[in-house]
Amino acid sequence: MTLVDDSELKERIRKAALLNAVAHDGKAQPGAIVGKILGEKVELRSRVKELSNVISKVVEEVNNLSLSEQKAIVLEKWPETQKKKETEEKQLSDLPNAEKYKQIVTRFSPNPDCVLHLGSARAIILSHEYAQIYKGKFILRFEDTDPKVKKASLKFYESIREDLKWLGCKIDEEYIQSDRLPIYYKYSNKLIADGNAYVCECVPEDFRNKVIAKKPCPCRTLTSTENLERWERMLNGGYLEGQAVVRIKTDLENPNPAVRDWPALRIIDTKKYPHPRVGSKYVVWPLYNLAAGLDDHLMGMTHIIRGKEHYTNMVRQKYMYQHLGWQYPEAIHYGRLKITGAFLSKSKIVQGIKEGIYSGYDDPRLGTFAALRKRGITPEAIKKMIIEVGTKSNDVTLSWENLYSHNRKILDATSNRYFFVPTPTQITVKSIPKTFHVKLPLHPEKPDRGYREYEIKPINGDTVELWISNKDAETFEPEKIIRLIELFNIKIKKVTAENITAEFISESYEEIRKIKAKLIQWVPKGAEYQCQIVLPDASLVEGYCENECKKLKPNTTLQFERYGFVNIKEASNKLIAYYAHK
């Protein structure tokens, strides 16, 4: 049958052409239709030329119709195609080979040498989230095996647990590597006994030269009995720091010199550098690849989610797994996460605090969880953002706007509203006809949350004094009409640097809305409460908020209308709050 006579096909083409035309200003493009039809009917691939001819004819017919005619046909025949599809929330992609395992086990394994920050958020949230999705297990493992250079500190074990709790990442099991040295010794012993590891006495430079040349160092060729003797000597303190190291045998031909016979355990003079938890009990300490490598298997890890800086470590550890006859877990290596303007480097954070540049681990300029928490950034917002970013291996530089947007949606629903006037200016309003009792809703969409109430009573017969923001005052000029939110409408009379004089004109909101007058917030003079806002760059803004704010408890987030969301630090002789975002 020729294609021209195939009415089913022609109808199919007609539909595609009409849909294409409707989507693109009434003009369908033949090429797009060819693609669509070939995609649906694979068997026509050998007859592309013939098909193109048919399509050209149909497209011409369709393009001769007006857009409204096309729309009418589409709506009549295929109304379902014009429905907009709901956008669904971003989901995490499936874990590789998840079906191979009975239970998914993931972990977060920090070195407790600093507080946690946004840079760790990917490891934490993705690991925890995947464990949740697959009804698996999430393990916290402290990797505190360097008592010298990256020395752990007792306070950080606890702060890490707290941060995880705050993030809503419930821990199923917790381990501390400094408790596990006997386990590492046991497996090291086995590796040496089996001839898969050796004790190397070479000075680092000699070893490096050998390994770059793909040549074994003299220690590698020793018998396992000789190596076992050396190993005993290590454990018994027979070597000083730097004199011996256990190496795992790998393929010396591996293209990457960094993986060849990597070091697994070394000696630390713990008399000089005591470990914060176990003091000077051990002198032989495992390196990352031995400790993490053994633990990942022993703790039943199925999926390791960590930064791409660990990619080579996976290659190294696979040699050890081979020696032990173990199966390496699935590993996902994501890229580094930065956020514009914030320092996410442990060393810079620690150094900045030492030098007094930052006020502490929760300085608003830092990307630590402590700082974010203090500013009123919710864990839910962080979680959403991290899930959005996913597990790609390229680096990402997040913008704060993105985090703020997620956070704003959460805070908007939960935060009560108050007035705050930064750098206040006094406004004197005359011709006040009566005393006003105002009830200001705490939340515009949730009346059940209640109100703040103020009595605005004229003094000297007909005058009222209020505070307004300097920024608003700057836009005033005589005869301008302004509404004080939920109060009344005024006309500006006189503007000076210290004071603004205005006149009451009416009370009705509706009439002022018609002329689209500016609405501003205010604080009654006498009912003001000194307020200091700490901005994300650590600069300060002073002003007045409402008296009612005295009741607020630390760590509540609220919105100062037309100013932004803030989180209360304290409400004592004055209100101190941290600015989250607009």
Next chain:
RNA sequence: GCUCCGGUAGUAUAGUCCGGUCAAGUAUGCCGGCCUUUCGAGUCGGCGACCCGGGUCCGAAUCCCGGCCGGAGCACCA
């Protein structure tokens, strides 16, 4: 230098494995309308991207080759 990754709007992400329904979706941002006693939220519309060059193919964001750019690792750190 060596060994690996990766490059889609300002930012982030979907699509890439397995070429066609992608004249590229979504979120955020920006612009405008509506709504709203906040400049918040909501809602409607608009702006904005496949790193470059070749090749294969009727057809390439997708496959191949070359280049450019970015990142990671190359510790007796984690």
